[in-house]
Amino acid sequence: MTLLFTDIRLIDPEAEDGQPPIGWLRVENGVIAATGTGPAPTPPGGATRIDGAGACLAPGIVDLGVKVGEPGERHKESFKTAGRAAAAGGVTTMVTRPDSLTPIDNPETLEFVTRRGQETAPVRIAAMATLTRARAGREMTEIGFLKDAGAVAFSDGDHVLTDHRVLVRCLTYARSLGALVIGHPQDPGLSSGACITSGKFATLRGLPGVPPMAERIGLERDLALVELTGARYHADQVTTAAALPALRRAKATGLDVTAGISIHHLTLNTLDIGDYRTFFKVKPPLRHEEDRLAMVEALREGLIDIVCSMHTPQDEESKRLPFEEAAAGAVGLETLLPAALRLFHSGDLSLQALFRAMALNPARRLGLPGGTLAPGAPADLVLFDPDAPFVLDRFKLHSKSKNTPFDGARLQGRVRGTWVGGARVFG
Template structure:
């Protein structure tokens, strides 16, 4: 049995909301012992020793909402390139979206992508399947068969189901199977064709805009259907202050509701679009600074449960267009941790709070054993230096697509190593 001992680390424990110096012993792919500075270290002759040099050791990131281009858009991202980017970013599990071409809406397509992931991807892959066939909002998919094939949840991503009766039936069916439904809270007609958030900036730039109320309206509808059906529901991205009271009421009423947000909406605002910079075009669009601050506070209080990269690779041709016509989305697997460490260095979020949203809460929502530093948990770990300065060069990213809004940004934080099941998948 191979053993690895991580010595001289600062252990981030999101479960107990603590950081403490200590050591972690890993064997057979699991954490078998955690020792604090006061504990006496036993014999280590049979273990491979890794001196962490005082760096932070944390549970590996579980990233919900990752777009991989297989099938149909392999030129944008493959499971191999996505896996390499994830490992370099401290992400040990990617939960993939079904907005592929064709959509992941049958057990056959799901089996295909799982085989591709098994062959090529160095990190864990958990796929979500489409809620409706072709993500067209007309006929729900075969949830039972897809769950048997490995689907961990169901979503039509940003193709919001407009037929409430179809969505109600899908939620009722999902409830009977205990399946998780992930929604994209937007009123689809209001948000159709929008490129930015409405306000003075949008007016000055002459860009089609959407009111933040569209997010609240979409969330209100979804929560009403959750109350009706009792389904397990996760809102993929809450990005506006106006949506937070509805989310808070749903949780206080005891509904099985969780919510996420994206790295971009926590660290950027609408003014970053500046002179039509299309790498800053994401979906939902970037919000006001007041919204950004409200979302940070919601993460701090636990109202918003999960942070994701919403990794969406786009090729150069689809981004180098007029802002209104350019494709939405940005890559984030490799950049998420150093970007979010901005919030740590500014004093807005503590590291245990950050990893609660990056690791622990995603694991809880999906019923996984990972996401925690505890005996018996999988040895999915990330070692990082939170203070290491770097200037991000998008051409050095491991993703096939290079569409990051952080190109040239000065960041602090470098991943030193990533382990999946005790096996090292990345070394700086």
């Protein structure tokens, strides 16, 4: 099947920042065949022509760090509902976390998750596996077997591995296999029981806070052990200015290290919690505005590599609790793109820079195809109008859970169509 997109603004993450050119793109047999600027060529016979009417065409988002409730918490999110939400948000690849109720710590569970996702989700599924059995931090999983079974990375999620010997053993073994380890930089002692970033606002609200230094301590520890072992490492969320010097030093010395951040930490701050609004309770907690601005600058300069949704569905019962007791997490598959476009409309980042962080960089880091508009790449594409305004209604989200901090927010940017391998899955 041949598709020809015409009158589109080409958002190429590999191009220089600036005004996107008006052009065209041709898809043949699920692969990008050619692209160019100016008037489109005459489409071949039988081709389907799609008039973009000046909308933006970009590579589909590769969302690193999506939690799906299967197996064990299907009432919160299933692969079917998560896949629909992803397609509606322009996400063409969900990189799923292993921190389900039944942890993904063996090849059989990984095979179930992969097969379930392929059968029910309209988008691509790339699954992570745990670093230790049951995420307990005591015994390393069979990293080699899990990698052979398709695991794209290894992580215990927000269960910080505190036994340094076990972590060194895991990093050393992962290094021998070329496997990527994803860490959660946080000192568990300082962050235990905390639900907000410490400061005057936390004191006024009477909530237990965690100092930003907890993130720096956790990251410094991880980077020291990465230097010792030579492993490939990705910090899932770097959210404080205090942690940036350590990250900068690690990259300057040539360590194979990257860092990510959630869209919530890029666009919200701790004051958004207001009068104990639990939809704004995430992990790590929202930071001060000074930290948020520092993260935007770090993303602009390339110190932070990846932006993700950190999609974490929670049911109503777990959020309708006092702030300190409520579950942490927010859904983000459908809000990742319009929330990220806030940074474009504010003049902080170009569209090319946004899609480098949301598509190209995560695809490259995980060794996945896509994330680019180059000929030969899979035709995983999103067509969107970056200027279309709307007010978000959480009950219209495709996710089973509706715990979004953007409920009622005024956003800009609507997805007009999503394609996976040249097949339209939304719009």
